[in-house]
Amino acid sequence: MTVANGGSIGTYGGTTGSSGTTGDTGSGQYWASMASSSDGTKLVAVGDPYFGGYIYTSVDSGATWTRRGIAQDWTSVASSSNGTKLVAVAANGLAGGYIYTSADSGATWTQTGTQQLWSSVASSSDGTKLVAVIQDFAESSEVGIYTSADSGVTWTPIRSSVGKWVSVASSSDGTKLVAATWGVICTSSDSGATWTTTSAEHCGGSGTWASVASSSDGTKLVAVLDGECGNDGSIYISVDSGATWTQRGPQQYWSSVASSSDGTKLVAVGDEGLDVGYIYTSADSGATWMQRGTQQHWTSVTSSSDGTKLVAGTNFGYIGTSSDSGATWTQR
Numbered sequence: 001m002t003v004a005n006g007g008s009i010g011t012y013g014g015t016t017g018s019s020g021t022t023g024d025t026g027s028g029q030y031w032a033s034m035a036s037s038s039d040g041t042k043l044v045a046v047g048d049p050y051f052g053g054y055i056y057t058s059v060d061s062g063a064t065w066t067r068r069g070i071a072q073d074w075t076s077v078a079s080s081s082n083g084t085k086l087v088a089v090a091a092n093g094l095a096g097g098y099i100y101t102s103a104d105s106g107a108t109w110t111q112t113g114t115q116q117l118w119s120s121v122a123s124s125s126d127g128t129k130l131v132a133v134i135q136d137f138a139e140s141s142e143v144g145i146y147t148s149a150d151s152g153v154t155w156t157p158i159r160s161s162v163g164k165w166v167s168v169a170s171s172s173d174g175t176k177l178v179a180a181t182w183g184v185i186c187t188s189s190d191s192g193a194t195w196t197t198t199s200a201e202h203c204g205g206s207g208t209w210a211s212v213a214s215s216s217d218g219t220k221l222v223a224v225l226d227g228e229c230g231n232d233g234s235i236y237i238s239v240d241s242g243a244t245w246t247q248r249g250p251q252q253y254w255s256s257v258a259s260s261s262d263g264t265k266l267v268a269v270g271d272e273g274l275d276v277g278y279i280y281t282s283a284d285s286g287a288t289w290m291q292r293g294t295q296q297h298w299t300s301v302t303s304s305s306d307g308t309k310l311v312a313g314t315n316f317g318y319i320g321t322s323s324d325s326g327a328t329w330t331q332r
Helices: none
Strands: 033-036 043-046 053-058 064-072 074-079 086-090 097-102 110-116 118-123 130-134 143-148 156-159 165-170 177-181 184-188 196-201 209-214 221-225 233-238 246-259 266-271 277-282 290-296 298-303 310-314 319-322
Touching: 033 310, 043 074, 043 086, 043 310, 053 074, 086 118, 086 130, 097 118, 110 143, 130 165, 130 177, 143 165, 177 209, 177 221, 184 209, 196 233, 209 266, 221 246, 221 266, 246 277, 266 298, 266 310, 277 298, 290 319
Parallel strands: 033 074, 033 298, 074 118, 118 165, 165 209, 209 246, 246 298
Antiparallel strands: 033 043, 043 053, 053 064, 074 086, 086 097, 097 110, 118 130, 130 143, 143 156, 165 177, 177 184, 184 196, 209 221, 221 233, 233 246, 246 266, 266 277, 277 290, 298 310, 310 319
């Protein structure tokens, strides 16, 4: 992996708080989340959700990377379609972290929002409408979701009767949202003002959903399970904005899923618990799946709008890129 100003993409330490600084060679970074511009050229990746990592950006489809920002326990990142507006969230242990936004493709970042155990964030295609969810929240407040209509300058708390949110995705216009908790999946058709619990419930509401993704119009949704309840996780597909769900595909401990803008091309990654797993892709909206890539502890994945350019990360610093919808992969 090539990093600006030297160092390794999987490094900790070094000088923090400045862009493109050199780190000290260390253990590989756990890639918590990745996001892509529509054309797959501009990328952003964050880690580590447990031991502190950095934000990295690429402007050449993942061939080279530049370290950005300061060390945080990053959990999620999202991008506008042109890759200019970015938003990232951190958990920072039990203390909680903040939301950070960038309007210059990650060169500089601004802290915003309140201190929370942020778990996931999503963005509309123009980067104006944002939604962020909290891993856990005080039962007295019942606020687990925050939305913004001004690129993260201000945030509106949304009361929710369920907690432990793990993943959220948005339609292109930011109107239709889908979010997953440990046990259920909820949808919104009014930019997060109100939410509906769908029929996608696992293990009586106690199983753990790992990741959700949406087509640009918010009609085609995909959700993956991480394998709780003693079974390998499954893939679930919806073609009616979450009203109904169908179980599809292979089973493993899924960690992340991404979708092309039309919802036809999908990519999902994970592992087999303590054992390594594979990347799987679908070219028919999840009806059938094909095993791809090498066995790794895959943790995150993102896709270009047309589903051709893919980027996937592992829990020890490895990043793989594909320019043919996952048929072949290059280690970065």
